[in-house]
Amino acid sequence: MQPESKSILWARQNAKKERFLWLLWLGGIILFILAWQEMTKDTLWIFVLDAPTQAQDLASRLFPPRWEYIHKLYGALWDTLNIATLGTLLGIAMAFPIAFLAARNTTPSRRFIRPLALLIIVSSRSINSLIWALLLVAILGPGVLAGIIAIALRSIGFVAKLLYEGIEEINPIPLEAIRATGASELQVIDYAITPQIMPAFLGISLFRWDINIRESTILGLVGAGGIGLQLQASLGMLAWPQVSLIILVILGTVVLSEALSSKLRKAIL
Template sequence: MTTTDTYSAVWQRRTPRKRLLIWTGWVALVALFVWCWQLMTENTIWAFVTDAPRQAADIGARMWPLEWGYLPELMGPLWDTINIATLGTIGGVIMAVPVAFLAARNTTPSATILRPIALFIIVASRSINSLIWALLLVAIIGPGLLAGIVAIALRSIGFVGKLLYEAIEETDRRQIEAVRATGAGGLQVLTYGIVPQIMPAFWGISVFRWDINIRESTILGLVGAGGIGLKLNASINTLSWDEVAVILLLILGTVVVSEWVSAKLRRAII
């Protein structure tokens, strides 16, 4: 009688080397997190951090009761804020449309020169926050609504341009070829083959950006670009927390209404 040793292979998801690499990666990630945390908090005054809940409760108590008599003074700045968002969105969309057509592979006249320039404009616009744009423009053209409008417009170029050029690149080539097969020229192909396909996306992107700009324009006044942010900054500087609470509630209500209007318009268009 012979005895045969039977060995059964044990399946493992990863080899020992892969497991070692994964654990090494996790250890390195934790070490990086600890190092970053120490770097960010080396100048932190922890006494202020531990006292923060008490300070927050104190400010909350000073916000009550709300100063509702201050509300009529906010209607003008609120209207300015809505105008900043609306006019800035319109200006941004107007500038973003040609940039988007230059950035799209299927519509750009030059893939080696004009397309990289258009992509750079889109990236540059998206990389700089509207508050920074407003800060720069206030220094260049002075404080006021114009600086806020231009800041919103410059910020909107990248957002609208990126989404729109992606929509252009996703158009149905068969419809474009059908228009071209009729003997249509380049402008006619653009007008009848591409534009009808991207119009729902265009309106949806524009309305969505307007909704975002309503929110962003509420804080531009903090740097002198007009709108309700000017009132917010003034109330904070004078420690009028009851007025600050009214402004914050008004901003919240405005954003909620703009979100509702934006959703209704997008559903109606798309």
């Protein structure tokens, strides 16, 4: 005998839910219109209409790049790589213990220490590295050191957030087995937790380093060292062929760092 075919029943949404969805769509459209009006109330549309002509004029000044200027970018590019790498390492070193303090299953106190660790993570993630650099340049003065610390402070929140979420999702059975032997909490972390999170931790660190390469290229605009200083100087002199060369160098650096980071993550994970 042929099995009975199961008919699919299409149930219409109830009227209350339909009204709610329509009101939701209407509210979204009204919000978009109000936001568009607020955004464009001071817009001079004559400049917008003239934008293609201005863009074409700027492009004619940018090309061809001034290739003979590239020898002056080697030192600045090296500073940028150092800012990204050292800042990432410093941020990771601070983020690792903060992640353990923030995770529910490893924090010494859910009432006091965990909220403080979460506050540090949120504060780090809320402030852009460019703002950190601006503040640090005012405190430490211009230079690479301000850039390194700015990258580190920005990296703490990113690494710690992803890491503490990974700590909370680990398999609890190895923890119970290690504790049953009479091991201390540090030994539990060393032998039961760290081996489980280490692949994710290395992947997160590489991903953050890749992001920091991009962010460190513009820190020089506020005096925090790196190739951004050369970009700022060239823009100030309206040396457009130099600007285009610097942009190409930044693009090439970002592409290479992305490829290297991707290969390393695949090798680790």
